[in-house]
Amino acid sequence: MSDGAMRGKGVPVRLDKVSFSYGEAPLTFDVAFAAAEITAIMGPSGSGKSTLLNLVAGFETPQSGRVLIGGADVGAAPPAARPVSMVFQENNLFAHLSVEQNVGLGRSPSLRLTEADRTAIAEALERTGLGGKDKRLPRELSGGERQRVALARVLVRDRPVLLLDEPFASLGPALRDDMLDLVAGVHAERGMTVLFVTHQPQDARRIGRNVVFLDNGAVAATGSADDFFVGAGPEAFRRYVGAGAGNAVSRDIARKRT
Numbered sequence: 001m002s003d004g005a006m007r008g009k010g011v012p013v014r015l016d017k018v019s020f021s022y023g024e025a026p027l028t029f030d031v032a033f034a035a036a037e038i039t040a041i042m043g044p045s046g047s048g049k050s051t052l053l054n055l056v057a058g059f060e061t062p063q064s065g066r067v068l069i070g071g072a073d074v075g076a077a078p079p080a081a082r083p084v085s086m087v088f089q090e091n092n093l094f095a096h097l098s099v100e101q102n103v104g105l106g107r108s109p110s111l112r113l114t115e116a117d118r119t120a121i122a123e124a125l126e127r128t129g130l131g132g133k134d135k136r137l138p139r140e141l142s143g144g145e146r147q148r149v150a151l152a153r154v155l156v157r158d159r160p161v162l163l164l165d166e167p168f169a170s171l172g173p174a175l176r177d178d179m180l181d182l183v184a185g186v187h188a189e190r191g192m193t194v195l196f197v198t199h200q201p202q203d204a205r206r207i208g209r210n211v212v213f214l215d216n217g218a219v220a221a222t223g224s225a226d227d228f229f230v231g232a233g234p235e236a237f238r239r240y241v242g243a244g245a246g247n248a249v250s251r252d253i254a255r256k257r258t
């Protein structure tokens, strides 16, 4: 894929009859993620959320079926050649590299940085509230700051697809909201396609337009977040979030937005 195609606005992501197994029961995914939208991926523990992201990122390989990004079959492409960035719950950073260098890896894996790269890195650090902390090591940062560094790297990488695997799960509610707002702000500006794994209905509702609900290694339901969270979602989803939680979440979000 050319560098031009790697950058810029979001592209659709599709898992076309993908089958994958760790050696036990196979997981099967047949699902499309709309271009330039944020889709929350929810489902019980072990339902296959991380596996789905890993298949898109290229950390796992399907036994059959195709992974399409922007219409192109990326099956043969290693993770670094795919037009995606990924942020995990933790361990996104290299412990021996400074904040600036960790972000710089988003531009150049060998850290051979041009002046333009350095400017982009400085801007990303300002944007994520890390200005002045560029020389610190990851261990000299809070958990929230470390996740901001990972987001700064996403900013400088500027790929059309962003995979978020519970990136803010270990942060407190107020900090989580700040981080979600940062993601929403970057999304509004860049329009990348975001696949956002979360167990938190409030978080899904806060930034997600769509929901993909996984159960038992397969897609059990898809729909708009509005439908899912006003109670029109499938029974299995309502059981998962808990009775009445959808409406409570909607009210909560409505309050926050007013």
Ligand SMILES: Nc1ncnc2c1ncn2[C@@H]1O[C@H](COP(=O)(O)OP(=O)(O)OP(=O)(O)O)[C@@H](O)[C@H]1O
Pocket (backbone or CB within 6 Å): 022, 043, 044, 045, 046, 047, 048, 049, 050, 051, 052
């Ligand atoms: N490396 C692995 N080796 C063997 N089995 C695995 C491996 N990783 C995941 N699994 C199994 O595959 C299934 C899907 O796991 P996955 O991590 O995708 O679920 P998840 O929905 O992300 O769960 P959680 O919400 O707990 O993070 C589970 O049954 C899990 O035990």
